[in-house]
Amino acid sequence: MNFELISKELLDIIDSRNIDNITHCATRLRVNVKNINEIDTTRIEKVEGVLGIVKQGNTLQIIFGPNVQQVYDSFTLLYGADNPEIKTSDRNNNSKSKENLFSRALSFLAAAFLPTMPIVVATGLISAILNILVLTIGLSTESPTYTLINAIASTGFYFLPLYVGYGCAKQLNINPIYGIFLGAVLLNQSINGVENLNLFGLPVVATTYSYTALPVLLGVIIMAQTHKFIYNKIPSYLKDVLIPLIVIAVGTLATLLIVGPLGVILGDWMTDGFVFIHDKIGWLALGLVGALFGFTVLTGTNKALVPIMVTSLATQGYDTFLIPAMLGTNIAIATATLAVAYLEKDPIKKGTQLSAGVTGLMGISEPSLFGVLINDRKALYGSMIGGAVGGILAGITNLAQNSIVSGIPGLPTMVISIPPYSGLTNMYWGIAVIVVSGAVGFLATIFLKKRGQS
Structure with missing residues (x-):
């Protein structure tokens, strides 16, 4: 499959001047456009590799299945070469105004969690294989081999805040290292689940952040909003010093003091709700x-x-x-x-x-x-x-x-x-x-x- 040729055909049909933003999920290339009625979808359906098309508001969803990442990489590279003056953040700001809140929330969640999926899939399979080894060849759960493989498998979920933090920051157009850093802070052994912490007398609720996603998700949103708020208010010669300091300080402290415990509570409620539904009906x-x-x-x-x-x-x-x-x-x-x-x-x-x-x-x-x-x-x-x-x-x-x-x-x-x-x-x-x-x-x-x- 020639992804460069596919991208050229798509860009010719959609027209780069009509594009506001380009994202993707696990199977679909999502192109936000200024006028979706100008696009000839019958021509897109004939492009090699296209499995289907969905129109949602001003978003054109082109289904490529497992090939979507290669198409996205090629398409964005070609689009960027044709439009070097258009910044990604500008395109995102334009497209967001044309989507309803529900669609924006769903798109954000999908993009934030997408980078975690290879880890979730792989470690789940490793766990299943390990269980099969225990049953079929009698591998002892006390053996060093079991301990090692189980540690590898559990890493996929224990460090979930790192992966979600990266995906969320990337989606919100701030340096992904901010999201990784926040996830690492939450998992720090001096913070994660530790009792009796406080900040100048303000209590830090003891919360276990490993295996969670919602706290870091909310924290990175605060970081992104902080970054957006202060960016144009700080002189250019101080940006490299003050912006990271303020973003990390505000995002980390707000997460530890407020939204982190709240996120864990909401996550527990969500899980308990589905368990309740499952138990009752x-x-x-x-x-x-x-x-x-x-x-x-x-x-x-x-x-x-x-x-x-x-x-x-x-x-x-x-x-x-x-x-x-x-x-x-x-x-x-x-x-x-x-x-x-x-x-x-x-x-x-x-x-x-x-x-x-x-x-x-x-x-x-x-x-x-x-x-x-x-x-x-x-x-x-x-x-x-x-x-x-x-x-x-x-x-x-x-x-x-x-x-x-x-x-x-x-x-x-x-x-x-x-x-x-x-x-x-x-x-x-x-x-x-x-x-x-x-x-x-x-x-x-x-x-x-x-x-x-x-």
Whole structure:
């Protein structure tokens, strides 16, 4: 795939003069534009690698799946070469005014957490592999090998404030080192969870910041606002000295004295809320998520779930709500697409549908959703039925997963030996969710489409 050629085609269609800002999430290139009606989306759909397009306000979301990072790098490089006089901060300021508050918040959360995803995925897989080694070859949990691998895996979540701090600062257009520094301060052994600290008599609430994301997120926002407020008020010959000092002092102290403890409390409430929902109406809640998750992907609101899932994984080590429910949805979306391909007579359409369905089985649902299901309501309903059944089964069996993956979902990431889960039972139920949701999604789509033909 020639990413430079793809970028040139996109820039030619969109027109660099129409662009305000460029960002990306895990699968989509997000281009904020001045006038979205001037863009010929049918031409964009024909560009190599494009899996679908979503318009949201003045934001054009172009779906590239796992290739989005390479496209983003090439596209921004080409755009910057054509427009060297336009600063990133200026583009961001222009675009923000044209998005509603909810969309801006979702975009911010997605961008802030995006850099953490490789770590979350990798360490989750390492943890799962370690658990499998304990079960299959009898690796002792007291052995030096287990201790070393477990330390590597736990690092992914223990130091979460560092990763989120970096992503948040980068998104807010301040030096990412500020975010890393704030995360490091919160994790300092002289501060993290230490009792009886105070600042000139002002009490510092003893709070454990490891495995958390919200405190550093709020703290970096304060840093960014402080930076913005003082930047033009300080003489140029003092900027290099005073700006870092003031930003770090205000951001760090505000976090330790106020927003840090508040962030931990809010994070705990959020986690407790989802645990409460799971405990009270667990199987029904998972069924609803399984049925409706596809709509969150279609609308782009699925990124609001990422912080919730990461928080759950960080605090509990596993998730028994959102990720297991999404497992059935991903499979049902894929098999519903394969059902459409099974009934399709046109060989060209069948090939496209088969490709989208197989890609969906690998955990990337956008080609199925935007290429097939969005134009086939019966197949979309079939995928919802399969996702709902899979979610209900996951809820009834209390299925747990310990990683968010963009790959074959579920099997390599089942929690199989973390208390209260033991043995291979959890993995077996995971396989059952995959099989059942996939079968129901396929058969429901066949039934609905044939019923509509009769």
